[in-house]
Amino acid sequence: xxxxxxxxxxxxxxxxxxxxxxxxxxxxxxxxxxxxxxxxxxxxxxxxxxxxxxxxxxxxxxxxxxxxxxxxxxxxxxxxxxxxxxxxxxxxxxxxxxxxxxxxxxxxxxxxx
Amino acid sequence: xxxxxxxxxxxxxxxxxxxxxxxxxxxxxxxxxxxxxxxxxxxxxxxxxxxxxxxxxxxxxxxxxxxxxxxxxxxxxxxxxxxxxxxxxxxxxxxxxxxxxxxxxxxxxxxxxxx
Numbered sequence: 001x002x003x004x005x006x007x008x009x010x011x012x013x014x015x016x017x018x019x020x021x022x023x024x025x026x027x028x029x030x031x032x033x034x035x036x037x038x039x040x041x042x043x044x045x046x047x048x049x050x051x052x053x054x055x056x057x058x059x060x061x062x063x064x065x066x067x068x069x070x071x072x073x074x075x076x077x078x079x080x081x082x083x084x085x086x087x088x089x090x091x092x093x094x095x096x097x098x099x100x101x102x103x104x105x106x107x108x109x110x111x112x113x
Numbered sequence: 114x115x116x117x118x119x120x121x122x123x124x125x126x127x128x129x130x131x132x133x134x135x136x137x138x139x140x141x142x143x144x145x146x147x148x149x150x151x152x153x154x155x156x157x158x159x160x161x162x163x164x165x166x167x168x169x170x171x172x173x174x175x176x177x178x179x180x181x182x183x184x185x186x187x188x189x190x191x192x193x194x195x196x197x198x199x200x201x202x203x204x205x206x207x208x209x210x211x212x213x214x215x216x217x218x219x220x221x222x223x224x225x226x227x228x
Contacts, residue, residue, distance in 0.1 A: 033216075042119075042202060042220040043157070048213065056213050090156060098145050098206045099216040104156040 002027045006091050006105035013081055014113050021076045021108045023091030029103075031094040032074040033058065034066065036087040037107075043090070049074055050097060081112040115140040115207045119219025126193050126226055134222045136203035137185040143207035146179060146186045147216075151200045160201075161188070193226045200224070 004025045013019055025032065033048035035058075045058030049068040063085055065077040074093075078085060091105040116139040126132050138146075147162035163170045163177045163186065170177050174193075179186040190197055200221045209215040 040220060043204075043218040045215055045217075048215070050213060058215060059217075098214040099204075100145055100147075100162065100206075101159060102147070102216060104158070106156050 002103070004091055004093050004103055004105035006089075006108050008108060009106065010109050012111045012113065015082055016080050019078050019081060019110075021078075021089060021091075021110070023074045023076065023105060024072050025074075025091075025093040025103075026072065027093060027095065027103070028071065029093035029095050030071065031097055031099065032068070033092050033094075033099075033102075034064070034074070034076050035090045035092065036060065037090060038087050046076070046089075081110075083112050086110060086112050115143060115205055115209075115215065115217040117203060117205050117217045117219045119203050119222055121222060122220065123223045124225070126224070128193060128195060128226055128228050130193055132188075132190045132193050132197070132224055132226075134188045134201055134203070134224070135185060136187070136205075136219050137183075138205040138217075139184065140205070140207045141181075141184060143205040145206040146177070147204050147206075148175075148177060148188050149202045149204065149218075151202065151221075153199075157202060190224075193224075195226050195228055198224055198226045 034046040035043045047066040049055040089108045094102045119136045144165040149157035151157040176189045203219045206216045
């Protein structure tokens, strides 16, 4: 079954404690991206990657890091989480650079206390 | 960068009626316009999309129209059913760097279909 798998689904942490949200896709997609969803603001892109070792900033990259060492994996790293990073995070992948048929993971609800 | 505006933010219709959600975009180079449906607690799921070389596309009860000149596109849902109740997002994809594209989303429309 084609899917984008994110872990964990829920995460509660404290300010400053480094965390990683994992994302993996089994569709051999070259294009992967991370979004955050906040009430009233819709979905905003954090980072995207067009292929292995190729990443670039989206609209709201501050406080986040990503890496793309393998085609299937695209982890999101928060080196020093802050309360304003409390949000619902989605990983997504697409077979085309222009994001056609973007396929979302099931989401990670992060709370930073 | 691309700015996508979506209206209305909430929409309530009676079962069987039609619903229309409208979006405008700012970058005339945007070339791909998807619509996503997000049910409560679920991931956004693609329901229909249109490329810039097409003016209209239909899939059963849903249709999307695109006016490139005016830079707006709309989602039409006919014969609405309670299971259509969800948040709907429009988006526009455009080039943001030499080879990178960004999908910019509207802020969403919460559709409620009452029996």
